[in-house]
Structures are given as structure tokens and as C-alpha cells.
Amino acid sequence: MTRTVYLNGEYLPENEAKVSIFDRAFLMADGVYEVTSVLDGKLIDFDGHAVRLARSLNELDMKNPISKEDLLEVHRELVRRNNIEEGLVYLQITRGAPNDRDFVFPDPETTEPTIVLFTQNKPGLGNDPKAKQGLKVISIEDQRWGRRDIKTVQLLYPSLGKMMAKKAGADDAWMVQDGFVTEGTSNNAYFIKGNTIVTRALSNDILHGITRAAVLRFAEEAQMKVEERNFTIEEAQTGDEAFISSASAFVMPVIEIDGVQLGDGTPGARVARLREIYLEEMRKAAV
Structure with missing residues (x-):
């Protein structure tokens, strides 16, 4: 049609x-x-x-x-x-x-x-099976222009990044600049250690995700601590859980980073709950 x-x-x-x-x-x-x-x-x-x-x-x-x-x-x-x-x-x-x-x-x-x-x-x-399976990501050098906070149509390098991930047998890539993770190819990146969510702070280096803002708000309401700061791939690999967020993926668990499995290699309970809360609240507020 x-x-x-x-x-x-x-x-x-x-x-x-x-x-x-x-x-x-x-x-x-x-x-x-x-x-x-x-x-x-x-x-x-x-x-x-x-x-x-x-x-x-x-x-x-x-x-x-x-x-x-x-x-x-x-x-x-x-x-x-x-x-x-x-x-x-x-x-x-x-x-x-x-x-x-x-x-x-x-x-x-x-x-x-x-x-x-x-x-x-x-x-x-709203019921993507990957939410129960989890994603595998690789790290790549961030070679985009400097104003990533503006959502422009300059998407060639993110597209190349997704192809690098596909060739490596992964689902997506996290980009790294000066040793620190910026974001995913089309999403914001996070890891969880204990009861704390860690994600890069807002600046010109990353997109100011609309889903990111909602997820962090819901996380704090659920009594989770949020740290907005730089972090490395190695630090994220030591996390209990990890995830990405975007307008189309919502909240999606990450179970492997550069070949290192997080936890038991299955999506964790905190990410699952964040996804559940996000979808519940967003459906209520939908227009």
C-alpha cells in the first residue's frame, strides 16, 4: 500500500x-x-x-x-x-x-x-524481542563533527559505525573520544553499578536525548542514583548491567561490550524495570 x-x-x-x-x-x-x-x-x-x-x-x-x-x-x-x-x-x-x-x-x-x-x-x-535478549556492542573511535547536540542529517559516520558492528557480529557500536564513551551510533549509552546509573553529561559532544531525559527522571523517581559523567569502555565492562535509550528503541539492555559479558549475559532486572516504567508512563502521556 x-x-x-x-x-x-x-x-x-x-x-x-x-x-x-x-x-x-x-x-x-x-x-x-x-x-x-x-x-x-x-x-x-x-x-x-x-x-x-x-x-x-x-x-x-x-x-x-x-x-x-x-x-x-x-x-x-x-x-x-x-x-x-x-x-x-x-x-x-x-x-x-x-x-x-x-x-x-x-x-x-x-x-x-x-x-x-x-x-x-x-x-x-513496543514489544521488541531484543529487550529480552539484549544487545552486543563494540567500541569505535568517534569521528563525527563537533556539534552532536544538534540533531542534523549528517549520519554517514553513525551508519558506518552500525556496519562495523554488523561485520563484528554485534548489534551496535559505542563511540569513544579521548578514551571516554560519548554515545551509541543512534542512542545514548549507560551502565549500571549497584543502584547507580552512569551516563555521559550533556554537552556539545552528545545528542540531548528526549528519551534520555525521561528515563533519568523515572530512574530517580524509582530511587536509583544517577551520575552524569565521563566513563570508559573498561569501566562499563565492570558494570552489573548496561543499556541504550532512543526514541525508537526506548530502553534496550546491553549484555556484551567488546566481547566482555555483563553479569550472566542476560538482561538484568533494573533495565527491564526501567523499560517497563518508561513504556507505562509514556503510553499514559501519549497524544
């Missing part, structure tokens, strides 16, 4: 949606994006994604072509038109398509941003 997508104010069949070859996302990776999960036909943590989108646009001095209220309506309409019960809504805003390629930003008065949204149907998203 052909999906309905949204492009610059219009709902279109996916095979009719066209973007200029001069669009700056295509030529310069000059764009930002967000991915919002859908559970039970409702949007998970939409407000958080909308706030981060506005921040990303502001950091790149890019015009926002749509209000938060209208953006919510577009999300809901796409979910309705595509009959999404469990899945994702992908949103991308670029600086637009001037008449030619140029490193200098186009005049915002003459070049409108490009806005695209589409859905991905993912039945079983």
Missing part, C-alpha cells in the same frame, strides 16, 4: 513527493530531523521532540516553517491516514532549495525551508 507523506504543506502519495536536486540537505547535509514513536496510535513524547527541533533550527540559524500546533496536527494526520498503530513518524526540515549550489546560506527571504514527514509502520515496536 502506498504511504501518504507530507511535503511543504501537501499530503501526497509517496511516489509523487519530489524534492529539488538543489536542496541543501542533499548537497550539504544542511538539515535537521526528529523521529517520534507511535504506540497505540498515539505519539510518544511529542513535546520533547518539538522543543529539541526548535533548538536545532535555532542553533543552525534556520527558519522554522511550521508552528508546534500545526506540526502536531500533521503528525496525527499522517498516523491516521497511514493507519499506524505502532511505528515512527520521521520529520526533516532543511534550509531549502536555492537556484544553485553555494556554500553560503541562501537568503531566507527568498528560499523557503523544505519540510518532509513520513511514517514507518513497525508492528511490535
Whole structure:
């Protein structure tokens, strides 16, 4: 069945949606994006994604072509038109398509941003079997640009990282800079020692995860201690449990880091409980 997508104010069949070859996302990776999960036909943590989108646009001095209220309506309409019960809504805003390629930003008065949204149907998203099996991760050098706090479409190195993990027989990779873990290829990274969750502090070095913020809040409410600081792969390998978080994976256990098994090699009780709490609370707050 052909999906309905949204492009610059219009709902279109996916095979009719066209973007200029001069669009700056295509030529310069000059764009930002967000991915919002859908559970039970409702949007998970939409407000958080909308706030981060506005921040990303502001950091790149890019015009926002749509209000938060209208953006919510577009999300809901796409979910309705595509009959999404469990899945994702992908949103991308670029600086637009001037008449030619140029490193200098186009005049915002003459070049409108490009806005695209589409859905991905993912039945079983909330009950991923990997949550019971756990993930294996490897470490790789972090070679991305310095502003990882802006959620841009510059995803080539994370894609290469996932391929490195696949070739190594693992599920994902954690990136390391100056000896310390930054984050996963498309997620935030954590380990648990005793009753303490350790994860890197917010800065330009990592994405300010919307799921991360919710998970840490729920963890503290569950009387777990949270330490936001630098940590090494070796330190994480000594943890009792580890996990990642993202808008599409929610909370996902990690059972092996660079070939070193954590605990008995199965997902631990604390991560399982965090995932349960997160899904319960987010379903209650979904819009």
C-alpha cells in the first residue's frame, strides 16, 4: 500500500513527493530531523521532540516553517491516514532549495525551508524481542563533527559505525573520544553499578536525548542514583548491567561490550524495570 507523506504543506502519495536536486540537505547535509514513536496510535513524547527541533533550527540559524500546533496536527494526520498503530513518524526540515549550489546560506527571504514527514509502520515496536535478549556492542573511535547536540542529517559516520558492528557480529557500536564513551551510533549509552546509573553529561559532544531525559527522571523517581559523567569502555565492562535509550528503541539492555559479558549475559532486572516504567508512563502521556 502506498504511504501518504507530507511535503511543504501537501499530503501526497509517496511516489509523487519530489524534492529539488538543489536542496541543501542533499548537497550539504544542511538539515535537521526528529523521529517520534507511535504506540497505540498515539505519539510518544511529542513535546520533547518539538522543543529539541526548535533548538536545532535555532542553533543552525534556520527558519522554522511550521508552528508546534500545526506540526502536531500533521503528525496525527499522517498516523491516521497511514493507519499506524505502532511505528515512527520521521520529520526533516532543511534550509531549502536555492537556484544553485553555494556554500553560503541562501537568503531566507527568498528560499523557503523544505519540510518532509513520513511514517514507518513497525508492528511490535513496543514489544521488541531484543529487550529480552539484549544487545552486543563494540567500541569505535568517534569521528563525527563537533556539534552532536544538534540533531542534523549528517549520519554517514553513525551508519558506518552500525556496519562495523554488523561485520563484528554485534548489534551496535559505542563511540569513544579521548578514551571516554560519548554515545551509541543512534542512542545514548549507560551502565549500571549497584543502584547507580552512569551516563555521559550533556554537552556539545552528545545528542540531548528526549528519551534520555525521561528515563533519568523515572530512574530517580524509582530511587536509583544517577551520575552524569565521563566513563570508559573498561569501566562499563565492570558494570552489573548496561543499556541504550532512543526514541525508537526506548530502553534496550546491553549484555556484551567488546566481547566482555555483563553479569550472566542476560538482561538484568533494573533495565527491564526501567523499560517497563518508561513504556507505562509514556503510553499514559501519549497524544
